[in-house]
Amino acid sequence: MIVDLPSTTTSQVNKKMVELRESGGAVALGRVLTLAIVTSDGAEVEPSIQAANDASREHPARVIVVARGTRQAAARLDAQIRIGGDAGASEVIVLRLYGPLADEGAGSVIPFLLPDAPIVVWWPSDAPEYPAKDPIGALAHRRITDAAADEDPIGALQARARSYTNGDTDLAWTRLTSWRALLAAALDLPPFESVTSATVTGASSSPSTDLLSAWLASYLQVPVRRVQHSRGPGIVSAVLERPSGNVEIVRPDGRNGSLSQPGQPDRQVALHRRDIRDCLTEELRRLDPDEIYEATLQGLAEIVRGEETQETGVPEAPEQTEQTEQTEHTEHTEQRA
Known part of the structure; x- marks a missing residue:
């Protein structure tokens, strides 16, 4: 009615x-x-x-x-x-x-x-x-x-x-649930090796690609390279590099993906781009703060600050560093006295 x-x-x-x-x-x-x-x-x-x-x-x-x-x-x-x-x-x-x-x-x-x-x-x-x-x-x-x-x-x-x-x-974060689950599950299988670096590829206008990069950088504590690609919508691939071989998820068409990892046969996985209904339903399941999302945003902010520093190329002022060292030396001397 x-x-x-x-x-x-x-x-x-x-x-x-x-x-x-x-x-x-x-x-x-x-x-x-x-x-x-x-x-x-x-x-x-x-x-x-x-x-x-x-x-x-x-x-x-x-x-x-x-x-x-x-x-x-x-x-x-x-x-x-x-x-x-x-x-x-x-x-x-x-x-x-x-x-x-x-x-x-x-x-x-x-x-x-x-x-x-x-x-x-x-x-x-x-x-x-x-x-x-x-x-x-x-x-x-x-x-x-x-x-x-x-x-x-x-x-x-x-x-x-x-x-x-x-x-x-x-909702750009919610769209990552399947990607995060697959990558985390792959690391739970042998060989149990540390990830040395990672690469995430996606459309230049995909915020989910940036969030996935920041999530991997925050929780694996490894360098993560974000690559822009126009081959498919949203996230195209995620690669975790390890000494014995890479864990790789590729989704070129926005619907179906393939998962490759050492010692396991390649498998097809359902990775369709989630619609608004699914994302909204998932978000309504929890009303408490999302600490993982918060940490990922902090990691993203650090990446952005690092990129801005590289672009400007302005190091910390020498005189400021010298002044800081003098202040620390003075405080240390006073503490000893």
Whole structure:
């Protein structure tokens, strides 16, 4: 069932929801969380709702869609309520905000939050630079972004590293789950040798490729080379170099990959590029901080700083080094005295 409420208010929407629950028997008691989707009022609204509906079959939720319209229009709130088969296992509230209301998303969301239930905010695109400081993001226990949907995916990913707060995550990271699982499982098989270096190849605009490189560098503590390639979408290959032979995963077409490792026959593995529904469903399974993602972002930031230092070629000032050494010598002398 879909009920449209043009030019309405949040109190009228709440009143209508109560009427629908009383008349149709729909209740919100089985909802385990509130999922707020913040997007522009355009073509991506319906795909985002569909992904949330599919994810709700595992995570029943109240879905609040904040669709921001043009700011040049008169102030207006158009609402839509979806329940039953049109909302999957959820109840969906679509709020289309126009004019000055377009910047008042938090005030429109608060009246519909489920009491005593976790809050997750998802930006399908155009995420704020600091999600945790966004008015709606500040309400959430978990904040989901997608660097791959940004006009500058790599720049967006680097911004995530600068602004990370506990509870942040990005779907570019979620798309790596299968790659990480295969690489970790391969290292659990003989020969049990240390990895000496690694190479990750992928499209130049693939943030997942950068994250996989940073993850390997952080947890293997080895040099990792990031190679740009246009042969396939996203990540094309990952190679872990060891003395007895390399562990290599190659996925040229974005669907199927091959795994090669010493002492084992080559095998075909399913490595299709994960869609939004699968990634969103996985992220809703956990509401605690993702420490591995945080460490990977820190590793990515270190890689970026190293590249910037190499490009500028500016070493530390000698006089600053000399002054530091003199200060340390003085402090050491005072301690001995």
